[in-house]
Amino acid sequence: MARRKDHTPDELRALIVQAARALVAQKGGAALTARALAARIGYAPGTIYNLFPDMDAVLLAVHGATLAGLQDELAAAVAATPADFSRIQALAQAYCAFAERHAPLWLAMFATPHRGRLPRWYRARLQSLFSLLEAELHACLKLGPAESRRTTRLLWAALHGITMLTLDGRLQAIGKSEARALVEALLAPYRPHG
Amino acid sequence: MARRKDHTPDELRALIVQAARALVAQKGGAALTARALAARIGYAPGTIYNLFPDMDAVLLAVHGATLAGLQDELAAAVAATPADFSRIQALAQAYCAFAERHAPLWLAMFATPHRGRLPRWYRARLQSLFSLLEAELHACLKLGPAESRRTTRLLWAALHGITMLTLDGRLQAIGKSEARALVEALLAPYRPHG
DNA sequence: ATATAATTCTGAACATCGTTCATTAAAAGG
DNA sequence: CCTTTTAATGAACGATGTTCAGAATTATAT
Numbered sequence: 001m002a003r004r005k006d007h008t009p010d011e012l013r014a015l016i017v018q019a020a021r022a023l024v025a026q027k028g029g030a031a032l033t034a035r036a037l038a039a040r041i042g043y044a045p046g047t048i049y050n051l052f053p054d055m056d057a058v059l060l061a062v063h064g065a066t067l068a069g070l071q072d073e074l075a076a077a078v079a080a081t082p083a084d085f086s087r088i089q090a091l092a093q094a095y096c097a098f099a100e101r102h103a104p105l106w107l108a109m110f111a112t113p114h115r116g117r118l119p120r121w122y123r124a125r126l127q128s129l130f131s132l133l134e135a136e137l138h139a140c141l142k143l144g145p146a147e148s149r150r151t152t153r154l155l156w157a158a159l160h161g162i163t164m165l166t167l168d169g170r171l172q173a174i175g176k177s178e179a180r181a182l183v184e185a186l187l188a189p190y191r192p193h194g
Numbered sequence: 195m196a197r198r199k200d201h202t203p204d205e206l207r208a209l210i211v212q213a214a215r216a217l218v219a220q221k222g223g224a225a226l227t228a229r230a231l232a233a234r235i236g237y238a239p240g241t242i243y244n245l246f247p248d249m250d251a252v253l254l255a256v257h258g259a260t261l262a263g264l265q266d267e268l269a270a271a272v273a274a275t276p277a278d279f280s281r282i283q284a285l286a287q288a289y290c291a292f293a294e295r296h297a298p299l300w301l302a303m304f305a306t307p308h309r310g311r312l313p314r315w316y317r318a319r320l321q322s323l324f325s326l327l328e329a330e331l332h333a334c335l336k337l338g339p340a341e342s343r344r345t346t347r348l349l350w351a352a353l354h355g356i357t358m359l360t361l362d363g364r365l366q367a368i369g370k371s372e373a374r375a376l377v378e379a380l381l382a383p384y385r386p387h388g
Numbered sequence: 389a390t391a392t393a394a395t396t397c398t399g400a401a402c403a404t405c406g407t408t409c410a411t412t413a414a415a416a417g418g
Numbered sequence: 419c420c421t422t423t424t425a426a427t428g429a430a431c432g433a434t435g436t437t438c439a440g441a442a443t444t445a446t447a448t
Contacts (some may be wrong), residue, residue: 009396028307030438034435041214044398046437112220113301114364154356154376161355162348168307174347175233182348198414198426228406238427240408249406 005042013051015041017061021105024062029108032059056114060122063109067125070098074132085191087140091133092159093185099163100176107167130156141190151190158186199236199327207245209235211255215299218256223302226253235347242366251307257303264292268326279385281334285327286353293357294370321373324350335384345384352380 007015019040023032034055038045052058077094082085098105118126133156138148166179174182201209213234217226228249232239246252271288275281293300311317327350332342360373368376 033433035433045435046399047397049436050396107307110304110358111307112305117363150372150375150379153372154308154352154379155357156350157355157368157376158348158380159355160359161351161353164304164358165351165354174351178344181344182351185344185348186352204423227404229404239406240428241405241426244425 006087009051016048016051016058017065019067020058021062022114024059024108025102028104028112029059032108050187059108060114060119062105064122066102066105066109066126069102070095071125071132073098078136082142083136084153085186085187087128087136088190089184089187092155092187093137093180095159096163096166096179096183099167100179103167106163110164115146155186159183162186203245206241206311210242210245210252211259213257214252215259218253218302219296219298222227222298223253223305224304226256253302254308256299258316258319260296260303261323263296264289265319265323265326266291267285267292268323272326272330278334279381281330282384283378283381285330285345286349286381287374288352290357290360292372292378293361297361304358349380353377356380 016037020032020037022039023040032055034045034048036050037058048055049059052061073093073094077090078087080092117123130152134148134152137155138145138153139147141148142152145152162174162179162182166174166176210231214226214231217231217234219240225229228239229240231252232242242249242252246255267288268285271284272281275284312320315344324346328346331337331346331349335342335345337345356368356373356376360368360370
């Protein structure tokens with residue numbers, strides 16, 4: 001039995017990613033199994049493999065959507081703040097808020113180390129995100145190009161650490177309210193003097 | 195067939211953890227399967243379950259050993275440096291060096307989010323590590339109690355982030371040499387003025 | 389219209405995983 | 419020597435990712 005529903009390959013691909021995203025968001029990354037996903041979209045498990053090489057690729061597509069969502073919110077934060085230190089604060093808080101609001105999706109993104117290198121479209125997404133932050137740091141903190149590059153990586157990594165330790169409660173669980181204070185303290189050295 | 199080799203339960207427990215540790219260190223966390231572990235110690239898979247409730251418990255014991263190893267090296271760093279800012283630098287570099295040197299073990303420690311709360315002995319291990327750092331920060335940086343508590347968490351989380359992003363190459367891969375520069379930049383604001 | 393080709397979906401099958409447990413072998417005790 | 423206790427087994431169960439020969443449907447050609 002074939003063609004039970006008329007979905008173009010692209011539509012079906014999008015349907016799979018959407019269902020996978022919902023599954024991870026609701027029940028965590030471990031709940032994303034081929035059979036559960038197939039049941040959710042009303043297809044047989046094998047159908048997924050006609051559109052994705054394996055389940056890792058499905059999960060990576062979910063992560064891509066998560067990164068896109070973060071980028072949208074960071075862009076909104078840029079648009080809503082003046083081009084000074086307060087924008088950097090807003091970006092950092094938006095990052096933390098997004099990760100907290102989509103905790104299962106965010107945790108799933110870092111749960112399993114990827115074997116092999118990430119596909120180009122995924123690296124491009126990351127690069128795009130990174131460039132956005134770097135541009136804002138350069139503009140708002142008046143750093144030199146080399147310094148803003150390093151500072152971006154430092155703040156990015158530090159934010160990642162704060163967020164992860166907050167979310168999964170590992171290593172001396174950090175309360176959610178304390179996370180904001182930590183981000184403040186992280187950025188404090190970069191605040192213009194006065 | 196029973197009692198083929200004479201191991202007390204404690205010896206066998208230690209043997210299992212040791213073999214599991216070697217397995218993770220050599221082939222990564224995903225290679226730690228009940229059957230592979232059993233084969234490595236010359237027992238049947240079921241034997242593992244006589245000594246551990248499940249494989250997660252074995253993995254957690256491995257992580258406990260990893261944390262103990264880190265604590266030893268941090269203590270050595272304390273003993274080898276004067277009680278000033280340079281000691282904080284040495285601690286941070288020791289942390290990064292340990293994670294890098296035991297990359298598979300370190301990555302495995304953060305690969306899967308733990309369901310439920312961690313056992314008490316594990317939380318005590320973490321607390322012990324954290325207390326060591328907090329005491330040194332308090333002593334070497336002349337911070338108040340509340341401030342040293344927050345600063346410890348901040349630096350801990352930031353170090354975690356730098357280390358993780360360096361090791362698994364995710365998110366704008368940070369080169370190993372660049373990681374040291376990032377740690378330097380992270381600590382720079384706390385360097386005594388001059 | 390009819391036949392043929394191309395597409396698309398199925399679901400049984402395979403290997404491997406964690407885990408359980410009735411069974412069996414070995415040691416200890418009477 | 420017999421009995422009890424302990425320790426180890428390995429077959430078995432359910433669930434996993436993945437494959438693929440075949441079935442069902444649509445498109446195309448004659």
